Amino acid sequence: MEINHSPAQNTEVFPGTVMDLPGGGVVTSSFQDLINWARSNSLWPLTFATSCCGIEMMSTASAKYDFSRFGFEVARATPRQADVIIIAGTIVNKMAPVLKRLYDQMADPKYVIAMGACAISGGPFFYNTYSVVKGADHIIPVDVYIPGCPPRPEALLHALITLQEKIKSGLTREQIREQSTNPLV
Amino acid sequence: MDMELLKAYFSALEPLASFEEGGEWLMVQVPAENWKNIAPKLITERNFDFLFCVTCVDFKTHLTMVYHLRSMQTDETVVIKIQLNRDQPEVATVSDIWRTAEFHEREAFEMFGVQFTGHPDLRKLILPDDFEGFPMRKDFEDPINMIKL
Amino acid sequence: MYSETTIVTPEASQQPLQEGQLVINVGPQHPATHGVLHLVITLEGETIIKIEPHLGYIHRSIEKMSESLTYRQFIYVTSRMDYLSAHINNLACAMCVEKGMQLEVPERAQVIRILMSELTRIASHELWIGAMAMDLGAFTPFFYTFRERETINDIMEQTCGARLTMNYMVPGGVMYDLHPEFVARVKSFVAQFKSKVSELEDLVTDNIIFRNRTVGVGVLSKEDAISYGCTGPVARASGVDGDIRKRFPYSGYEKLQFEQCLDTAGDSFARYIVRIREMYQSIHIIEQLIDAIPDGDFQAKTKAVIKLPKGEFYTRVETARGELGVYIVSEGATTPYRIKYRSPGFSNLSALNHMAKGSKIGDLMATMGTLDLVIPDIDR
Numbered sequence: 123m124e125i126n127h128s129p130a131q132n133t134e135v136f137p138g139t140v141m142d143l144p145g146g147g148v149v150t151s152s153f154q155d156l157i158n159w160a161r162s163n164s165l166w167p168l169t170f171a172t173s174c175c176g177i178e179m180m181s182t183a184s185a186k187y188d189f190s191r192f193g194f195e196v197a198r199a200t201p202r203q204a205d206v207i208i209i210a211g212t213i214v215n216k217m218a219p220v221l222k223r224l225y226d227q228m229a230d231p232k233y234v235i236a237m238g239a240c241a242i243s244g245g246p247f248f249y250n251t252y253s254v255v256k257g258a259d260h261i262i263p264v265d266v267y268i269p270g271c272p273p274r275p276e277a278l279l280h281a282l283i284t285l286q287e288k289i290k291s292g293l294t295r296e297q298i299r300e301q302s303t304n305p306l307v
Numbered sequence: 308m309d310m311e312l313l314k315a316y317f318s319a320l321e322p323l324a325s326f327e328e329g330g331e332w333l334m335v336q337v338p339a340e341n342w343k344n345i346a347p348k349l350i351t352e353r354n355f356d357f358l359f360c361v362t363c364v365d366f367k368t369h370l371t372m373v374y375h376l377r378s379m380q381t382d383e384t385v386v387i388k389i390q391l392n393r394d395q396p397e398v399a400t401v402s403d404i405w406r407t408a409e410f411h412e413r414e415a416f417e418m419f420g421v422q423f424t425g426h427p428d429l430r431k432l433i434l435p436d437d438f439e440g441f442p443m444r445k446d447f448e449d450p451i452n453m454i455k456l
Numbered sequence: 457m458y459s460e461t462t463i464v465t466p467e468a469s470q471q472p473l474q475e476g477q478l479v480i481n482v483g484p485q486h487p488a489t490h491g492v493l494h495l496v497i498t499l500e501g502e503t504i505i506k507i508e509p510h511l512g513y514i515h516r517s518i519e520k521m522s523e524s525l526t527y528r529q530f531i532y533v534t535s536r537m538d539y540l541s542a543h544i545n546n547l548a549c550a551m552c553v554e555k556g557m558q559l560e561v562p563e564r565a566q567v568i569r570i571l572m573s574e575l576t577r578i579a580s581h582e583l584w585i586g587a588m589a590m591d592l593g594a595f596t597p598f599f600y601t602f603r604e605r606e607t608i609n610d611i612m613e614q615t616c617g618a619r620l621t622m623n624y625m626v627p628g629g630v631m632y633d634l635h636p637e638f639v640a641r642v643k644s645f646v647a648q649f650k651s652k653v654s655e656l657e658d659l660v661t662d663n664i665i666f667r668n669r670t671v672g673v674g675v676l677s678k679e680d681a682i683s684y685g686c687t688g689p690v691a692r693a694s695g696v697d698g699d700i701r702k703r704f705p706y707s708g709y710e711k712l713q714f715e716q717c718l719d720t721a722g723d724s725f726a727r728y729i730v731r732i733r734e735m736y737q738s739i740h741i742i743e744q745l746i747d748a749i750p751d752g753d754f755q756a757k758t759k760a761v762i763k764l765p766k767g768e769f770y771t772r773v774e775t776a777r778g779e780l781g782v783y784i785v786s787e788g789a790t791t792p793y794r795i796k797y798r799s800p801g802f803s804n805l806s807a808l809n810h811m812a813k814g815s816k817i818g819d820l821m822a823t824m825g826t827l828d829l830v831i832p833d834i835d836r
Contacts, residue, residue, distance in 0.1 A: 124646065169489075172492050172832075174539040174620060174621060180583075180602075181605075183603060186606045199485070199486065199487040202711065212515060214516060216512050216513050239608075247517075249455065249456040250455060250520065251452070251520065253515050253518055274619070359687075360781055360798040364785055366794075397770075405685070406622070406680075406683040406807075407806055427628065433512040435512065442517065442520060446765055
């Protein structure tokens with residue numbers, strides 16, 4: 123079995139190479155691949171919904187477009203237990219320090235998804251507003267962006283799967299930062 | 308017509324009141340100093356017990372406070388306008404008569420700078436505490452945040 | 457620019473704390489506040505002494521922004537204001553522009569507008585039941601109510617093109633004609649609703665825990681409701697009969713037969729029951745109209761660039777939360793001079809301190825849940 127990085131053909135396989143030996147088989151893998159595989163399949167989101175995109179996030183959590191089949195079951199309101207923060211909604215100047223504080227309270231490794239046009243760049247509130255932050259990545263670093271106003275639940279699911287792919291291939295900001303500081307990894 | 312009866316009532320109540328034409332409801336212009344005396348009589352004599360909209364409009368030479376009042380029993384509606392000086396806009400509060408005015412007047416204070424004398428708690432409601440300026444005024448400029456089209 | 461958030465001290469809240477009192481913050485990020493509402497609560501033990509709402513965490517300066525948008529463009533920003541009754545918000549703005557232009561809307565457009573508004577009202581109440589039950593600890597009704605809500609979203613998507621913020625109302629009528637499958641799908645939805653909502657009632661209405669937590673909690677009297685400016689189901693549960701669809705009918709509601717749902721108790725359970733009965737009344741309205749949609753134009757002819765004459769115009773509609781008023785002051789240009797949105801949540805929230813004083817923290821969740829607040833509607 124080989125690790126296949128292209129999303130179009132990726133079937134869910136356990137990362138590693140199997141060697142058939144008399145008396146059984148042995149799987150060899152690297153720690154990093156194993157840890158990435160385990161982390162990506164159980165990301166716990168923090169429910170951070172400020173406006174309309176929050177309703178589409180709730181739709182994704184409910185029975186029709188269930189996102190707990192991908193491992194996002196435990197969506198709690200406390201940042202201490204969360205892995206990924208889904209910024210669903212507009213960020214305004216008064217809310218910006220609150221968002222930064224929540225992000226700082228999350229434990230490493232943490233990932234960020236910016237959902238909706240408002241979180242990407244200010245959205246429909248870009249021109250002539252005095253109180254909107256024009257994009258959540260002015261405040262915290264973002265891994266995945268989802269366009270739409272609001273994006274469909276299927277788009278949010280696609281983004282969650284893309285984040286999982288990104289983690290498995292070691293390309294999130296978190297992992298790149300770790301690799302550059304820790305040469306043994 | 309009911310509008311004529313209301314006009315007569317207001318002329319009797321406040322001799323300095325003037326009326327505006329056009330629009331579906333009676334629009335009464337009242338001087339700012341006498342608003343405190345007129346307001347309690349509106350609720351006891353004519354039963355205007357539902358204050359449903361408190362606005363401020365910035366015409367570039369002056370500010371105007373607009374109060375929309377309605378009676379729950381008879382469905383009569385009247386619009387009261389008060390012209391204020393732009394440099395020192397002050398008017399009496401009505402939050403002890405209609406409790407809904409408490410939040411609405413706080414919003415008019417932070418957006419336009421109108422001082423409501425007698426208000427129990429006049430602070431910023433929606434804007435951040437360290438915001439400078441009155442954003443809904445026509446001469447508000449914010450080159451950092453506002454990107455003009 | 458992004459300074460630290462200020463910690464609220466007793467001096468800042470303008471009343472010195474006495475011995476044994478404690479100030480806690482609920483929100484802005486909290487699962488039960490339905491958006492970003494920050495409540496500063498002064499407690500003595502578990503009893504609430506005072507509640508102070510801090511707003512502005514989603515203030516997107518919609519009123520200032522609308523002063524530079526044309527009369528066709530500003531309507532769609534209001535879908536984002538109270539996103540659970542998006543059609544009804546757009547309808548209020550379109551009606552205000554039509555009032556200024558003195559434009560007649562064709563009958564087919566009026567009937568389509570009522571159908572979309574009533575479907576939106578049902579969807580909003582369904583989501584509210586799910587979210588409120590979740591606040592009180594019951595997770596199952598959330599999934600049951602989203603089942604009906606998804607059916608409505610699919611119907612909307614087929615005709616309007618979007619699920620949540622469908623920009624469908626224009627000055628003069630509606631943007632597209634109904635999809636050919638619309639009537640059949642709505643009829644099957646009505647049948648589904650009638651058979652499935654009894655499950656929901658068994659789960660929630662007759663549940664002894666739910667009743668104990670909501671009966672007698674957060675009482676609002678009739679005079680207080682009028683004085684605080686409360687409208688919608690909050691006021692109707694206290695006995696105030698101010699439904700805009702009955703008092704000042706618009707867009708064809710005067711030809712329909714439906715009842716206003718009133719209650720006199722004024723507590724949280726009364727507000728819940730009023731909304732359940734309103735859903736049944738909305739189904740009744742849909743049934744009256746769905747077989748008799750008149751033929752004709754779905755949009756009246758208007759000029760490409762709309763200019764309102766000098767003056768001021770006010771329209772009001774009944775959203776799922778209460779009375780939404782749109783007040784436009786126009787100076788004759790292509791953009792409005794001043795727009796003010798009289799939002800229902802703003803006045804409903806001002807009654808929260810009065811209703812929750814003296815009760816416990818657990819009761820606060822029931823009271824706040826039944827007020828049905830959508831915070832972007834309050835902050836605009």
